[in-house]
Amino acid sequence: MKPFLYLVIVAAAVPLLEAEQFIQGRxxxxxxxxxxxxxxxxxxxxxxxxxxxxxxxxxxxxxxxxTGWGNGITCLERHNVTxxxxxxxxxxxxxxxxxxxxxxxxxxxxxxxxxxxxLVRNQRGIVxxxxxNSAITGNQIIDNLDSGxxxxxxxxxxxxxCNDIVVSDNRLLRNKxxxxxxxxxxxxxxxxxxxxxxxxxxxxxxDRFWKPDQVSYRGxxxxxxxxxxxxxxxxxxxxxxxxxxxxxxxxxxxxGTACSEFAVESLTTxxxxxxxxxxxxxxxRGTFTPTRAGMYSLHVVLTGCGQTGIDxxxxxxxxxxxxxxxxxxYRTDVGNxxxxxxxxxxxxxxxxxxxGHVVDAPPIDGLQKITQVKTSLWSDxxxxxxxxxxxxxxxxxxxxxxxxxxxxxxxxxxxGRSLLKMTFxxxxxxHSRADWLDLTVKYWCxxxxxxxxxxxxxxxxxxxxxxxxxxxxxxSNPYAWILSATSPEGSTxxxxxVLQGNGKTTVSLQxxxxxxxxxxxxxxxxxxxxxxxxxxxxxxxxxxxxxxxGQAGRRISVQGTD
Numbered sequence: 156m157k158p159f160l161y162l163v164i165v166a167a168a169v170p171l172l173e174a175e176q177f178i179q180g181r182x183x184x185x186x187x188x189x190x191x192x193x194x195x196x197x198x199x200x201x202x203x204x205x206x207x208x209x210x211x212x213x214x215x216x217x218x219x220x221x222t223g224w225g226n227g228i229t230c231l232e233r234h235n236v237t238x239x240x241x242x243x244x245x246x247x248x249x250x251x252x253x254x255x256x257x258x259x260x261x262x263x264x265x266x267x268x269x270x271x272x273x274l275v276r277n278q279r280g281i282v283x284x285x286x287x288n289s290a291i292t293g294n295q296i297i298d299n300l301d302s303g304x305x306x307x308x309x310x311x312x313x314x315x316x317c318n319d320i321v322v323s324d325n326r327l328l329r330n331k332x333x334x335x336x337x338x339x340x341x342x343x344x345x346x347x348x349x350x351x352x353x354x355x356x357x358x359x360x361x362d363r364f365w366k367p368d369q370v371s372y373r374g375x376x377x378x379x380x381x382x383x384x385x386x387x388x389x390x391x392x393x394x395x396x397x398x399x400x401x402x403x404x405x406x407x408x409x410x411g412t413a414c415s416e417f418a419v420e421s422l423t424t425x426x427x428x429x430x431x432x433x434x435x436x437x438x439x440r441g442t443f444t445p446t447r448a449g450m451y452s453l454h455v456v457l458t459g460c461g462q463t464g465i466d467x468x469x470x471x472x473x474x475x476x477x478x479x480x481x482x483x484x485y486r487t488d489v490g491n492x493x494x495x496x497x498x499x500x501x502x503x504x505x506x507x508x509x510x511g512h513v514v515d516a517p518p519i520d521g522l523q524k525i526t527q528v529k530t531s532l533w534s535d536x537x538x539x540x541x542x543x544x545x546x547x548x549x550x551x552x553x554x555x556x557x558x559x560x561x562x563x564x565x566x567x568x569x570x571g572r573s574l575l576k577m578t579f580x581x582x583x584x585x586h587s588r589a590d591w592l593d594l595t596v597k598y599w600c601x602x603x604x605x606x607x608x609x610x611x612x613x614x615x616x617x618x619x620x621x622x623x624x625x626x627x628x629x630x631s632n633p634y635a636w637i638l639s640a641t642s643p644e645g646s647t648x649x650x651x652x653v654l655q656g657n658g659k660t661t662v663s664l665q666x667x668x669x670x671x672x673x674x675x676x677x678x679x680x681x682x683x684x685x686x687x688x689x690x691x692x693x694x695x696x697x698x699x700x701x702x703x704x705g706q707a708g709r710r711i712s713v714q715g716t717d
Contacts, residue, residue: 182219186210192217192241202246205230214241214272221246227277231255235266242273249274249299253284262287269294279305280330283317290321296330298634303330303356306346307337319345326352329634329657333359333380336370346370350463354378355634355657357583365410372409376464379655381583381636385414385460386467392526392620394471396448396644402469404439408460413437417459425452425639425653425708447651449473449624449641450524468638470524472620477517481613492596492615511615516591521626521665522637523585527618530596584636585619586629625650625664625713628697632660638708640664648673648715655708661701662711669696671715677702678710 177184179192182199185206191213196202202219203212205228212228219227219241227243228250230236236252243249250272254264264286273295274280280299281291284307296303304327306317317336320343327333333356336343348370353359359380360372377385387405394400408414415437422430424443428451432441445451450472457465479492492511517523585591596615624642635656642650647667654662666673675683675691675698683689689702700711 186212189213191215192219196220198222199225201225201229202227202243203229205233205236208233209235211237211239212241213239214243216240216242218242218244220244221277223247223278226251227274230264230267232263233267234264237268237270239268239270239272242275243277244275245277247278248282249277249280251282251284252286252289253282254286265289268292273297274299274303276300279303281305282307283320284308286317286320288319289317290323291325292321292323294325295328296325296333297328299330301330302332302335303327304333305335305337306343307335316343317346318343321347321349322351323347323349324351326354327356327359328352328354330356331358332356336360336365342366342369344369348372348375350374352376352378353380356380358382360409367410370409373461375462376466377462378464378466379468380466385409385462385465386455388469391474391618392469392471393474394445394451396445399442399444400471401442402440402453404455404469406437406439406457406460414460417457417465420456420458420464421454422456423454425454426641426651445471445641446644447624447641448644449650450620450622450637450639451641452638454638470526470620473623474526474618474620475517476616476618478614478616479511479513479515481511481615492594496612510595510597513591513594516588517617517619519585519588521622521628522630523622524620524637525583525585525617526620527616528596529614529616529618531612531614584630625652625666627652628663628665630654630660630662632656632658632704634658635660635662635704650713652711652713653708654704654711656704658704659701660704661699663697663699664713666696666698666713666715668715671696671717673698674714674716675700676712676714680712683711 177186177190180194180196182196182203183201185204187207187210189211192215195218197218197220200222202221202225205212221227221244223245224247226248227246228238228241230252232254238250250269252264252267254262265288267286267289269281269291271293274297276298278299278301280296280303281294282305283289283291291304304322304325306320308316322334333353334348336346343365346369353375357380359377359382385406387407389403389405406414406417413436419432419434419439422432422441424430426447428443428445430441430443432439439455450470453469453471455467455469477494479494480496481492491514494515622637622640625640627637627640635654638653638655640650640652648671650664650666652662652664654660673693677683677689683691683700683702689700691698691700698713702709
């Protein structure tokens with residue numbers, strides 16, 4: 156028998172290197188003096204750790220890339236640190252500036268400058284926690300999966316928020332959330348958000364109703380985000396061909412007050428229809444009459460409310476709704492939102508929030524788009540250290556990630572109970588059943604006792620549009636969305652679709668007439684072939700069109716030939 160050779164490898168922890176030993180191109184190093192990168196740092200689990208005050212980290216235009224975890228640049232308990240000219244991608248946090256100190260009078264983390272960096276496809280681009288008197292300027296913040304910029308305090312115990320922060324001249328593009336300013340205990344002070352471009356984010360600024368001395372927004376441009384903090388659209392989103400559709404949009408400043416100082420730059424529909432409108436105070440009222448069946452959108456471009464530009468789109472069409480009930484739950488998590496009325500009482504005590512998850516999704520009859528969420532929640536309210544009653548709701552499509560927080564519209568306290576009703580518009584597209592199952596609704600109150608049973612029903616009602624003329628089965632690109640999907644009334648073999656977004660995209664649609672053969676053209680009736688950067692396949696009325704999208708919408712026309 157041949158002897159076995161056993162090779163024992165002992166892995167020792169690699170110490171973080173001091174700046175005097177700094178090796179270009181290597182991650183996981185402590186920096187204690189000014190540096191300029193001359194090489195990329197590629198696929199490192201931890202990027203650079205700032206280990207001294209009053210220093211400059213200059214990326215020199217080089218890339219620091221991670222493995223999906225850790226931080227690109229970590230700066231803890233430091234002051235007067237400048238981070239500039241870095242390209243940071245694929246980390247949990249691109250740049251993390253933080254402190255464990257809760258002493259607002261004598262802060263530890265302050266005086267930082269984060270400038271002229273590019274942060275791409277991190278979970279969160281720039282995170283600043285318990286830090287003060289700092290500036291985030293001139294950065295390109297693109298395609299981050301959770302948030303572009305986050306300013307926060309603690310979610311677990313009291314401490315100061317981020318105060319006296321300037322966020323200016325940044326470009327926030329295609330992030331899930333653009334700028335998040337959040338602290339459940341302390342309100343921020345002296346935050347200035349100015350001259351930024353928020354473009355094609357799902358939610359540009361999710362946290363509303365900060366007072367002007369807390370967070371001031373001025374001179375920003377909000378362009379083609381799926382949701383907008385300025386507009387409130389009440390009412391349903393239903394549409395029928397040949398019937399006049401009235402709309403009314405209320406315009407609000409970021410602190411929630413009515414804003415009447417605005418001008419309408421343009422007001423259009425996709426597909427184009429004639430619009431009549433008037434303005435009155437902070438209200439924009441108008442009408443249009445659709446000539447086709449299917450999903451339309453209304454595009455509103457304004458100036459005013461202290462901003463350079465405000466651009467938003469609303470969708471109309473075949474609207475449905477589904478009501479869910481608060482199901483069985485736990486102490487801090489109610490667990491289920493089900494279409495079945497609960498047969499046993501559900502009680503959740505002594506918690507700041509409870510969270511419900513959709514478990515009984517509607518059938519997918521075509522691509523769906525949530526337009527409104529209404530909640531009616533019964534709760535025993537118990538005063539918490541003398542704090543006045545305060546409840547709110549937040550809504551998200553990804554478990555445990557915050558999206559939008561909205562104040563209660565109506566709070567009443569009959570017989571010691573609080574009935575919380577919320578209505579707010581959403582821009583979320585639902586592509587599949589899995590997207591429904593990812594939806595969550597969180598309720599926030601101080602020390603509540605939530606309850607749901609046969610007599611006192613806690614409900615969540617989703618309203619959503621369904622693409623039906625034609626049926627849009629799938630869109631491959633998460634950075635593409637439908638501006639309209641319509642057909643002539645009564646037609647089974649003609650359709651027009653307008654898509655907006657970036658990158659190569661495949662849209663799959665099902666025509667009602669499965670026997671016809673179809674011809675696809677794009678834009679101004681150009682044949683969909685290699686010359687137009689477009690191609691398509693078809694089987695039994697299902698057509699898969701692949702094309703390259705740009706910022707402007709591209710029109711796809713489908714015509715049956717027999």
